[in-house]
Structure formats: C-alpha cells, structure tokens
Amino acid sequence: MADVAHRANVSTMTVSRAFKRDTSVSADTRDRILKAAEELGYVFDSIAANLSSRRSGFVAATIPSINNANFADTVRGMTEGLRDSGLEILLGFTDYNVEEEERLVGQLLQRRPEAIIVTGGRHTPRCRKMLANAGVPVVETWDLPSDPIGHVVGFSNAEAGRLMVDHFVARGYSKLGFIGGDTSRDTRGLDRRRGFIAALQDRGLDASRVIASGVPPISMREGAAAMVEMISRWPDTEAVMCVSDLSAFGALMECVRRGIRVPDDVAIAGFGAYDLAEQSVPPITTIDVGAHEIGIRVAELVLDLLNGRHAPEDRVVVGMTPRVIVRHTT
Amino acid sequence: MADVAHRANVSTMTVSRAFKRDTSVSADTRDRILKAAEELGYVFDSIAANLSSRRSGFVAATIPSINNANFADTVRGMTEGLRDSGLEILLGFTDYNVEEEERLVGQLLQRRPEAIIVTGGRHTPRCRKMLANAGVPVVETWDLPSDPIGHVVGFSNAEAGRLMVDHFVARGYSKLGFIGGDTSRDTRGLDRRRGFIAALQDRGLDASRVIASGVPPISMREGAAAMVEMISRWPDTEAVMCVSDLSAFGALMECVRRGIRVPDDVAIAGFGAYDLAEQSVPPITTIDVGAHEIGIRVAELVLDLLNGRHAPEDRVVVGMTPRVIVRHTT
DNA sequence: TTGAAAGCGCTAACAC
DNA sequence: GTGTTAGCGCTTTCAA
Numbered sequence: 001m002a003d004v005a006h007r008a009n010v011s012t013m014t015v016s017r018a019f020k021r022d023t024s025v026s027a028d029t030r031d032r033i034l035k036a037a038e039e040l041g042y043v044f045d046s047i048a049a050n051l052s053s054r055r056s057g058f059v060a061a062t063i064p065s066i067n068n069a070n071f072a073d074t075v076r077g078m079t080e081g082l083r084d085s086g087l088e089i090l091l092g093f094t095d096y097n098v099e100e101e102e103r104l105v106g107q108l109l110q111r112r113p114e115a116i117i118v119t120g121g122r123h124t125p126r127c128r129k130m131l132a133n134a135g136v137p138v139v140e141t142w143d144l145p146s147d148p149i150g151h152v153v154g155f156s157n158a159e160a161g162r163l164m165v166d167h168f169v170a171r172g173y174s175k176l177g178f179i180g181g182d183t184s185r186d187t188r189g190l191d192r193r194r195g196f197i198a199a200l201q202d203r204g205l206d207a208s209r210v211i212a213s214g215v216p217p218i219s220m221r222e223g224a225a226a227m228v229e230m231i232s233r234w235p236d237t238e239a240v241m242c243v244s245d246l247s248a249f250g251a252l253m254e255c256v257r258r259g260i261r262v263p264d265d266v267a268i269a270g271f272g273a274y275d276l277a278e279q280s281v282p283p284i285t286t287i288d289v290g291a292h293e294i295g296i297r298v299a300e301l302v303l304d305l306l307n308g309r310h311a312p313e314d315r316v317v318v319g320m321t322p323r324v325i326v327r328h329t330t
Numbered sequence: 331m332a333d334v335a336h337r338a339n340v341s342t343m344t345v346s347r348a349f350k351r352d353t354s355v356s357a358d359t360r361d362r363i364l365k366a367a368e369e370l371g372y373v374f375d376s377i378a379a380n381l382s383s384r385r386s387g388f389v390a391a392t393i394p395s396i397n398n399a400n401f402a403d404t405v406r407g408m409t410e411g412l413r414d415s416g417l418e419i420l421l422g423f424t425d426y427n428v429e430e431e432e433r434l435v436g437q438l439l440q441r442r443p444e445a446i447i448v449t450g451g452r453h454t455p456r457c458r459k460m461l462a463n464a465g466v467p468v469v470e471t472w473d474l475p476s477d478p479i480g481h482v483v484g485f486s487n488a489e490a491g492r493l494m495v496d497h498f499v500a501r502g503y504s505k506l507g508f509i510g511g512d513t514s515r516d517t518r519g520l521d522r523r524r525g526f527i528a529a530l531q532d533r534g535l536d537a538s539r540v541i542a543s544g545v546p547p548i549s550m551r552e553g554a555a556a557m558v559e560m561i562s563r564w565p566d567t568e569a570v571m572c573v574s575d576l577s578a579f580g581a582l583m584e585c586v587r588r589g590i591r592v593p594d595d596v597a598i599a600g601f602g603a604y605d606l607a608e609q610s611v612p613p614i615t616t617i618d619v620g621a622h623e624i625g626i627r628v629a630e631l632v633l634d635l636l637n638g639r640h641a642p643e644d645r646v647v648v649g650m651t652p653r654v655i656v657r658h659t660t
Numbered sequence: 661t662t663g664a665a666a667g668c669g670c671t672a673a674c675a676c
Numbered sequence: 677g678t679g680t681t682a683g684c685g686c687t688t689t690c691a692a
Contacts, residue, residue, distance in 0.1 A: 001685065002685085010663085011662070011664075012686080013662070013664080013687080013688095014661085014662060014663075016687060017662085017687095024661055024662085025661070026661065026662090029661080029662085041463055043439055043464075044440050044686090045442060045685055045686070046440040046441050046442075046686090047377060047380045047381050047386060047441065047442055047685080047686085048381050048668090048684070048685035048686035048687085050668095050686085051378050051381050051668050051686070051687090052668050052686045052687040052688075053668085053686080053687055053688080054687090065402075066396065066402045066406065067399050067402035067406070069397050072396045073397070076396065079423070088437070090420065093409070109373055110373060110374050110375065110376040111376050112375060133371055134373075219605060220605050220606070220609040221608075221609060224609065250609055253609055253611045275550050275551070276550070276606065279550040279551060279579065279583055280583060281583045340678075340679085341678070341680080342669090342670080342671090342679095343670095343671075344677085344678055346671060347671095354678085355677070355678085359678085374670090375668095375669055376670090378668070378669035378670035378671085379671070380670090381668090381670070381671090381685070382671040382672075382683080382684050383670080383671055383672080384672095
C-alpha cells in the first residue's frame with residue numbers, strides 16, 4: 001500500500017480509502033490510485049484490514065453436510081440476502097456430529113465472524129457456552145429449540161412428523177410406520193420421528209413400526225433396505241413416512257422393483273421437498289419447510305442485528321410452518 | 331493474550347506457543363496457560379496470528395454450485411485430504427459464471443489463501459492473470475485445459491462425450507442425440523457435447539440431434555422437457571446422452587410417464603455417477619469421473635506443493651480417466 | 661478531501 | 677524452555 005501511495009503521490013490513508021466504497025476520495029485521486037495499484041500488481045490484504053478495523057467481513061455458518069439440497073437452498077438464501085451487505089459467508093460442515101460441530105465452532109470463532117449461524121438446536125455444553133460467549137449474534141436454524149442460545153429461524157421437526165400422521169389418517173391409513181431418525185447424530189430427523197410417534201400415541205395407534213437405520217446422511221440405498229425390512233416385519237403396513245425424500249425415493253424404487261404398488265399396497269411420504277420428490281414417477285408426497293426462505297430470513301435477521309435494528313436484549317424467534325405437499329404416493 | 335500471560339506468569343510469546351502444536355512448552359506451563367485462558371474466556375485471534383505469521387491457514391476453492399453431488403464429493407475429498415495439515419478450505423460458489431468467478435477469485439485472493447483451487451479450465455482473461463500472479467499454487471480441476479495456468483487434476487470432458495458415443499455404437503444404436511450443454515456458462519457440459527458431436531462426425535453419423543436447454547445447473551425438469559422435444563423433432567432417435575444424471579433422470583421419468591420404453595424405444599445415458607442414477611428404476615447408464623478421488627488428489631498435490639516436494643517450476647497434470655458405467659437404460 | 665501518528669493482537673528472530 | 681524486541685499491513689482518530 002505504501003508503494004501504491006508513493007506511485008500515486010498520496011498517503012497510504014488515501015489509498016486505503018480509495019479501495020472502499022462510500023469514502024471521501026475525489027474521482028481523480030481514486031482513478032490515479034487504482035491505476036497505480038494495477039500497474040504494480042498490488043493485491044489488497046484483507047487480513048491486515050480485518051485486524052486493524054476489528055471487522056472480519058464475514059458471517060460463519062455451520063451446516064451438517066455439503067451434499068444436501070435442503071441445506072444448499074438455505075445457504076443460497078443466506079448468500080442472496082447478504083449479497084449487498086459486503087458480508088461473505090464462511091461455511092463449515094459438521095458431518096451431522098455435535099462433537100465435530102464443537103470443534104468447528106471453536107475454529108470459526110477464532111476467525112472472528114461478525115455473526116454465527118448454526119444448523120439445529122442441539123449442541124454440546126461446551127459448544128453452547130462458546131456460542132453464548134461469542135459476543136456476536138447467534139442464530140440457530142432448522143429447529144425450534146426450547147432453550148435457544150440466541151435467535152432462531154426455524155420450525156418444529158416434531159410438528160413435521162405430526163403433520164404427516166394427520167395427513168395419513170385423513171387419507172384413511174391407520175397402520176403407520178417410520179423409516180430413519182435412528183441415531184443421535186441427526187437430531188432433527190430424530191425429532192421428526194418423535195413427533196410422528198407421539199402423534200400415533202395420541203391417536204391410540206400402533207407406534208412400533210419404526211425402522212431406524214444407518215448413519216446420516218441417510219441414503220436412497222438405506223431407504224430401500226429399510227423398506228424391505230418394514231414390509232417383511234409388518235406386512236400389513238399401510239403408509240410409511242421416511243426421514244427424508246432421499247430415503248423415500250429409495251423406498252419407492254424398491255417397491256417398484258418388487259411390484260409393490262404405491263400407494264395401493266403401501267403409501268410412502270418423505271420430507272424436504274427435494275426436486276427428486278416432484279420429478280419421480282410417481283411423485284412423492286413430502287413436507288416443505290421453506291429451506292430457501294429460512295436462508296433469506298436468517299440473512300435479514302443478521303443484518304438487522306448488526307445494524308442495531310433490534311434491541312440487543314431481544315430474542316428474535318422466526319417460526320416457519322412446515323407444509324405437507326400431497327402427491328401420488330399417498 | 332497479555333492478560334492470559336499475566337495470569338499464568340509467563341510472557342505472551344509462551345502463551346502463543348502454548349496454543350500451537352509441536353512447540354517447545356513444558357507440559358506444566360501449557361496446562362497453566364490453557365487454564366488461565368479458560369478462566370478468562372480468552373479466544374485466540376487468528377486474524378492477528380495470520381497477519382503476523384503471513385500464513386492464512388486456508389486453501390481457497392471455487393465450485394460452480396453448492397447444490398451438486400459431484401462437486402460436493404470433490405470438496406469432501408479435499409477436506410479429507412487436508413484434514414491433518416491444519417489447512418482449512420474456504421469455499422466460494424461461481425454459479426457457473428466466469429464473471430462471477432473473476433469477482434470471487436479477486437475476493438478470495440485478498441484473504442491470502444496458501445493455494446487456490448478452481449473448477450474448470452476456462453476463465454476470463456483478468457481472472458487468469460490474477461491466478462497466474464497470485465504467488466501461490468493454482469490447481470484447475472474437472473477439466474484438462476490445453477493451456478493450464480498452473481497445475482491440473484482433471485479429465486477431458488470431450489473424452490467423456492466420445493466415450494458415450496462409443497458405448498452407444500457398441501450397443502448397436504446409430505441415431506444418437508444429446509441433451510444439454512447449451513450455454514457458454516457450463517463450459518464443461520459444452521465440452522462433453524462437443525466431444526459427443528465430434529465422435530458422431532468421425533463415424534459419419536448424423537450430428538444434428540441436439541437439444542440445448544436452459545441455464546445451468548440443468549435440472550430434472552429441463553431434462554424431461556428436452557426429452558419431449560427430442561422425440562417430437564426426431565421420433566426415430568435411438569439413444570440420448572444427457573449432460574448430467576439429473577437431466578437423464580428427468581428424461582427417463584418423462585418416458586415412464588408417457589409409456590415410452592427405456593431402453594427398448596429409446597436408450598438414455600447420463601453423466602456424473604450420482605446415487606440417483608444407481609437407485610432409479612431402471613438404473614441409468616452413466617459416466618464416472620471419480621469426483622471424490624479428484625478431491626483427494628488435489629489435496630495431495632497442494633500439500634506436496636506447499637511442502638516443496640515438487641520443483642517450483644514443475645507443472646503437475648494429473649489426468650483422470652472417465653469410465654462408462656453400463657446399466658439398464660442402454 | 662487528505663494526511664500524520666498510533667496501534668490492532670499476534671509471531672519471527674534472536675538471545676539466554 | 678522461555679523472554680525481548682520489532683513489526684506484519686492495514687485503519688482509527690484526530691487534525692488541517
């Protein structure tokens with residue numbers, strides 16, 4: 001920067017200003033500086049800028065997996081919402097693992113994000129503490145925790161499970177099963193299963209038909225295998241909810257392979273409103289939680305918080321409403 | 331750090347050392363320091379560390395889209411390969427757009443990555459120049475550019491197109507079509523189409539059956555629409571390659587909806603070896619390019635380069651071989 | 661609109 | 677194994 005300043009006959013301070021928007025530098029001076037920088041092959045060093053200004057210019061976000069259309073939609077929404085703010089998103093992947101999340105959050109906080117967004121409302125105690133003490137806005141998403149750390153943009157996964165029971169019952173099914181949500185790793189999937197089970201019990205229906213399989217992310221293949229187990233253990237099962245559209249698709253394809261008619265022999269529903277569920281033949285009944293909108297809302301909230309448009313003590317909770325999309329598999 | 335040092339009765343330099351691995355601090359002292367840090371709620375500031383040490387601790391990578399299982403696999407491979415090196419990956423998304431890539435690369439370089447990995451071998455002139463002058467290792471992936479900027483871990487997309495023509499011809503098909511690869515945005519998809527066309531021409535086959543549709547990422551829905559157009563314009567088409575498994579799946583589902591038998595009436599193949607292509611009924615013939623392995627190889631290469639295990643002037647080109655996976659749709 | 665001085669929070673380099 | 681000194685490349689603050 002000193003070299004550029006020298007070449008453009010200004011001080012480094014003016015060079016610094018020339019590289020920012022909305023700063024008081026005359027057009028002439030700015031042009032001269034940018035030209036000098038270009039000639040010298042100067043590349044602005046944002047690490048030094050960050051240290052000096054005590055602003056890192058990014059928001060940290062953790063998501064369970066990079067390979068998931070739902071979380072990808074949320075990240076797209078956040079990116080769109082933050083586009084004009086000058087803030088970038090630093091993404092980390094937890095691999096559906098709260099220990100990994102703890103490690104990741106520790107790493108991310110060392111880079112001094114201006115806000116931190118985490119997927120889900122369950123964390124290790126250490127992780128909760130780090131987030132609570134981070135000194136920047138914290139937003140939990142994709143969940144509606146009973147004891148939030150900071151702010152929330154999410155929905156109740158248990159509610160999503162209940163909604164599907166309502167739908168199944170309205171369709172006349174009463175022998176209902178659930179596939180997925182086994183492990184403690186995908187806590188949101190587990191919540192959906194719990195909501196499903198609780199709704200069965202509330203209605204006095206049999207709540208034993210649960211095939212919990214594998215490590216998340218639950219795959220199409222695991223959905224197929226679980227479906228085989230479901231119909232061999234409980235051949236009279238009338239309708240099955242899968243923890244995600246991917247496993248629902250796997251289950252559906254297994255039925256197609258075996259000549260089991262869907263929904264005539266057994267109904268299948270998923271979760272997540274993936275493109276796949278819409279394009280598959282038959283198209284799959286699913287639940288839309290507005291993944292993209294979650295991202296947009298998170299971005300709006302973060303900008304409001306950073307710009308002081310909320311009282312610091314306000315806890316903002318944006319609750320989204322999961323919605324059943326009825327298609328041909330139920 | 332000064333506060334921690336004071337509380338632990340050491341200098342800041344010792345505190346600094348205590349927070350690193352492989353440094354000479356006695357176990358006692360380190361424990362005392364970490365305890366003091368814990369008590370004070372001290373969080374290490376890696377921005378300052380980065381400035382002082384002139385090491386950012388991350389590798390930048392650009393991918394076209396967050397929502398693509400292929401690039402996700404590559405990123406997973408890179409993450410795994412870099413896990414023990416202490417390097418993190420800073421991810422940016424270009425949205426299949428070289429102008430956006432240029433902007434993104436500019437931003438990323440300001441954060442001083444220790445290496446930069448870009449998807450694809452086509453860039454704006456300014457972007458090429460920035461990369462060439464970045465002063466850090468540059469790796470282009472998912473392509474085999476004729477004039478690489480730095481190093482390469484990739485494969486020839488044109489070769490992938492040719493391979494599928496070989497496969498179709500070996501299967502006895504001769505009226506061959508291609509879906510996708512329209513725009514200048516997905517240059518790798520375009521290369522696959524070009525390779526496909528060139529192979530047709532080499533064999534003296536009709537090369538006019540091309541439906542180029544939409545903006546990338548080409549979706550299942552667009553694949554379905556393109557298939558409709560293909561069979562209405564060229565009803566005698568015997569086999570169709572789609573630019574990706576997603577559009578191939580869309581095309582296949584459209585055929586199922588219309589009672590068109592696959593592969594008896596028309597054969598369909600995709601690209602990318604997505605899970606979807608394996609799990610769909612019928613399973614879809616596709617091309618596997620080793621997306622995950624690309625990531626692993628990139629990580630190995632980057633570590634070798636950073637550790638001086640290659641002569642600085644060596645240009646490393648790791649060529650992967652695309653491979654047809656034959657399934658039931660052809 | 662521009663500049664001078666001071667310093668952000670850490671680490672390299674060297675000393676002991 | 678630990679400490680001292682100097683500074684990384686910017687921006688804040690204040691002044692003109």
